Amino acid sequence: QVQLVQSGAEVKKPGSSVKVSCKASGGTFSSYAISWVRQAPGQGLEWMGGIIPIFGTANYAQKFQGRVTITADESTSTAYMELSSLRSEDTAVYYCARSVVVVIISGAFDIWGQGTMVTVSS
Amino acid sequence: EIVMTQSPATLSVSPGERATLSCRASQSVSSNLAWYQQKPGQAPRLLIYGASTRATGIPARFSGSGSGTEFTLTISSLQSEDFAVYYCQQYNNWPLFGPGTKVDIK
Numbered sequence: 496q497v498q499l500v501q502s503g504a505e506v507k508k509p510g511s512s513v514k515v516s517c518k519a520s521g522g523t524f525s526s527y528a529i530s531w532v533r534q535a536p537g538q539g540l541e542w543m544g545g546i547i548p549i550f551g552t553a554n555y556a557q558k559f560q561g562r563v564t565i566t567a568d569e570s571t572s573t574a575y576m577e578l579s580s581l582r583s584e585d586t587a588v589y590y591c592a593r594s595v596v597v598v599i600i601s602g603a604f605d606i607w608g609q610g611t612m613v614t615v616s617s
Numbered sequence: 618e619i620v621m622t623q624s625p626a627t628l629s630v631s632p633g634e635r636a637t638l639s640c641r642a643s644q645s646v647s648s649n650l651a652w653y654q655q656k657p658g659q660a661p662r663l664l665i666y667g668a669s670t671r672a673t674g675i676p677a678r679f680s681g682s683g684s685g686t687e688f689t690l691t692i693s694s695l696q697s698e699d700f701a702v703y704y705c706q707q708y709n710n711w712p713l714f715g716p717g718t719k720v721d722i723k
Binding site for chain 1 (some may be wrong): 651653655660661662663666667672673704706708709710711712713714715716717
């Protein structure tokens with residue numbers, strides 16, 4: 496059974512960057528897309544972008560274009576999400592999630608990481 | 618740009634009763650619609666995808682229906698563990714979630 500394990504909580508200053516990791520274990524990594532979804536405190540879910548590791552090309556939600564970079568390392572079965580120019584509104588729990596269907600980014604997400612809290616505060 | 622809406626925002630239901638949650642898309646998303654359950658402090662859990670296919674391990678009391686722009690999640694007999702927030706998500710275009718419906722105890 497595939498599991499996604501994310502890196503720990505982060506506290507960042509406004510204007511800085513954060514990089515969150517998501518390591519897959521127990522199954523196939525490269526063929527399934529990994530997306531990043533965030534959730535601000537008390538708010539809903541927001542898709543940021545995704546990547547299919549075997550192809551290496553990421554797609555991003557328009558809102559985050561230019562500010563987010565999603566990468567994947569097949570050798571370690573790990574995906575990364577880096578968000579730059581952080582502001583207080585970026586304070587949220589960041590989840591990685593795997594698509595149900597192979598080689599498609601836009602799909603339903605059947606496996607989720609445990610979430611990483613990122614706090615942006617001066 | 619697609620807009621997803623869910624109704625009601627909050628649904629108060631007694632244990633054992635039926636719950637019906639609605640999700641609407643501003644334009645057709647075909648059957649590319651999923652439902653998730655989220656409890657406080659937990660990651661979302663996939664319940665339904667393809668509008669009506671239950672995900673692995675999901676109890677039969679959860680069912681999904683609809684296509685195009687109108688979708689429904691039905692919980693046939695609410696159990697105590699079903700009180701949570703439910704999100705719909707379209708993936709006909711880039712993924713987009715609805716605002717959620719909170720199901721609480723009446």
